[in-house]
Amino acid sequence: MDEQREVQVKNPCHRPVFIILTAVIAVGIIIVVSISVVQNKRISQKYKYGIVLDAGSSHTSVFIYEWPAEKENNTGMVRQTHTCNVKGKGISSYSANPEGAGMSLQECMEEAKQKIPVRRHLETPVYLGATAGMRLLKMEDEDASEKVLASVGRSLQKYPFSFQGARIILGQEEGAFGWITVNYLSDNLRTATGTLGALDLGGASTQITFVPKQEIESQDNAIDFRLYGNDYHLYTHSFLCFGKDQVLRLSLAEKFHSMIDSTLLRDPCFHTGYNLSKKYVDVFDTPCIKEKSASPKDFFHVGEGVWVECQNSVRKVFNKSHCGYSTCSFDGVFQPSVEGKFGAFSAFFFVMDFLNLTSGTLHEAKLKMKRYCATPWKEIVQRYPSIKEKYLSEYCFSGTYILTLLEDGYKFTSNNWKDIQFIKKIGDSDAGWTLGYMLNLTNMIPAEAPDIPLMAHGGYVSFMVLFTLLIFLLFFLAFLYYRRSTRTAQKDII
Numbered sequence: 001m002d003e004q005r006e007v008q009v010k011n012p013c014h015r016p017v018f019i020i021l022t023a024v025i026a027v028g029i030i031i032v033v034s035i036s037v038v039q040n041k042r043i044s045q046k047y048k049y050g051i052v053l054d055a056g057s058s059h060t061s062v063f064i065y066e067w068p069a070e071k072e073n074n075t076g077m078v079r080q081t082h083t084c085n086v087k088g089k090g091i092s093s094y095s096a097n098p099e100g101a102g103m104s105l106q107e108c109m110e111e112a113k114q115k116i117p118v119r120r121h122l123e124t125p126v127y128l129g130a131t132a133g134m135r136l137l138k139m140e141d142e143d144a145s146e147k148v149l150a151s152v153g154r155s156l157q158k159y160p161f162s163f164q165g166a167r168i169i170l171g172q173e174e175g176a177f178g179w180i181t182v183n184y185l186s187d188n189l190r191t192a193t194g195t196l197g198a199l200d201l202g203g204a205s206t207q208i209t210f211v212p213k214q215e216i217e218s219q220d221n222a223i224d225f226r227l228y229g230n231d232y233h234l235y236t237h238s239f240l241c242f243g244k245d246q247v248l249r250l251s252l253a254e255k256f257h258s259m260i261d262s263t264l265l266r267d268p269c270f271h272t273g274y275n276l277s278k279k280y281v282d283v284f285d286t287p288c289i290k291e292k293s294a295s296p297k298d299f300f301h302v303g304e305g306v307w308v309e310c311q312n313s314v315r316k317v318f319n320k321s322h323c324g325y326s327t328c329s330f331d332g333v334f335q336p337s338v339e340g341k342f343g344a345f346s347a348f349f350f351v352m353d354f355l356n357l358t359s360g361t362l363h364e365a366k367l368k369m370k371r372y373c374a375t376p377w378k379e380i381v382q383r384y385p386s387i388k389e390k391y392l393s394e395y396c397f398s399g400t401y402i403l404t405l406l407e408d409g410y411k412f413t414s415n416n417w418k419d420i421q422f423i424k425k426i427g428d429s430d431a432g433w434t435l436g437y438m439l440n441l442t443n444m445i446p447a448e449a450p451d452i453p454l455m456a457h458g459g460y461v462s463f464m465v466l467f468t469l470l471i472f473l474l475f476f477l478a479f480l481y482y483r484r485s486t487r488t489a490q491k492d493i494i
């Protein structure tokens with residue numbers, strides 16, 4: 001009897017140390033499980049969607065964006081999942097047939113219906129923003145521009161999405177939202193580690209936006225944002241009529257003034273051997289050209305392929321005669337010195353990428369342009385058989401315009417040329433104003449920094465690993481202690 005009692009007393013499970021150890025292990029397991037549950041509760045595969053139509057002067061693109069439903073205010077969460085290019089020209093070309101503008105969007109909108117899950121259709125916002133082509137049409141014929149906007153609006157309302165409006169956006173919005181897009185995609189806004197300036201070149205306008213060091217002397221060019229708890233004081237300007245298609249017309253119109261034979265336009269910005277009959281209206285039918293020339297209906301556009309002369313002719317487009325501020329870019333527009341790195345997108349990228357000028361120095365770019373413009377048209381066509389002839393014929397002019405705009409217009413130099421990165425996309429998403437426009441209208445970038453989570457992901461993982469190791473260690477110690485106690489008990493029995 002006495003022996004039995006002694007065994008019972010010596011049973012290690014009844015020792016206080018063992019009880020404490022077991023309790024600690026149990027609490028540990030509960031903590032690990034609870035943290036895992038709380039930490040992972042929010043990770044679910046629910047996505048929300050948004051659609052933005054970029055109604056540009058040359059064409060319309062439909063962008064579909066997607067983001068995790070429960071992480072709306074975390075930066076870097078929205079990404080572009082699909083793009084559709086609307087067939088035909090931009091909506092401003094439908095001034096004589098406004099209904100056609102709405103109809104032109106149907107194919108891409110049907111595609112959007114297929115791409116977005118049906119259960120999300122009703123809550124998916126759709127925005128249409130029209131840019132410089134429609135700004136010009138409004139200047140020329142306000143009634144026609146309203147009819148075109150009404151037509152695209154009616155067309156978009158027929159889809160099961162949540163239509164939020166079709167409007168002509170301001171040049172300042174186009175510049176500022178392009179800036180938001182590139183900085184959101186580069187994760188510069190949350191981290192506040194410096195920003196990227198934005199250079200956008202379209203067919204009818206061009207935008208420059210950056211955070212300057214100097215004071216902004218004209219209020220029209222200043223925009224303030226508070227994003228994730230940081231204040232940004234931006235310089236932005238949109239040059240209407242300085243998109244590459246309008247500048248080509250301005251430059252052709254300028255050449256008409258010095259023509260001896262009014263049916264033959266010799267052009268140093270086009271390749272030798274290029275000779276095409278064109279219509280005067282195709283040059284002069286734009287509000288960007290004030291002095292219309294009373295000329296015959298058609299003319300021959302004949303290439304000469306001389307880069308230096310081409311650049312001289314392009315320079316004439318920039319009016320540098322007046323400036324009411326301490327510094328100007330051109331046309332009397334205030335501009336502080338360019339500052340920091342820049343992302344140059346849209347036609348800046350298309351043209352510079354085609355010409356292989358996205359890297360290298362400014363000097364090298366000029367040499368390459370000289371060589372490229374001097375290449376005969378026949379050779380160019382043979383070298384690039386798959387590229388549309390209209391684009392192909394204009395690259396010498398467009399490249400020259402881009403170099404001149406950046407150097408003579410915005411005052412980039414050979415020293416800071418490397419600060420311009422020619423980009424199409426950042427990650428999956430196109431650089432352009434559409435993403436910034438949607439983020440702004442859906443309030444997806446909060447003014448103040450969102451609450452910091454309980455633990456950063458890295459910290460959470462380290463915590464879980466260490467805690468699990470600790471539990472294993474405790475188990476192991478408990479096991480050793482249990483074994484030693486049992487042996488002692490057995491020895492005592494013997």
Ligand SMILES: O=c1[nH]cnc2c1ncn2[C@@H]1O[C@H](COP(=O)(O)OP(=O)(O)O)[C@@H](O)[C@H]1O
Binds near residue numbers: 055090131132244391
């Ligand atoms: O592959 C290409 N090569 C050269 N230019 C292109 C290419 N794709 C688009 N573009 C040009 O990019 C410009 C886009 O302008 P957009 O239509 O956005 O006008 P906007 O922004 O002035 O309203 C047009 O001049 C168009 O011709």
Ligand SMILES: [Ca+2]
Binds near residue numbers: 202346
């Ligand atoms: Ca554009």
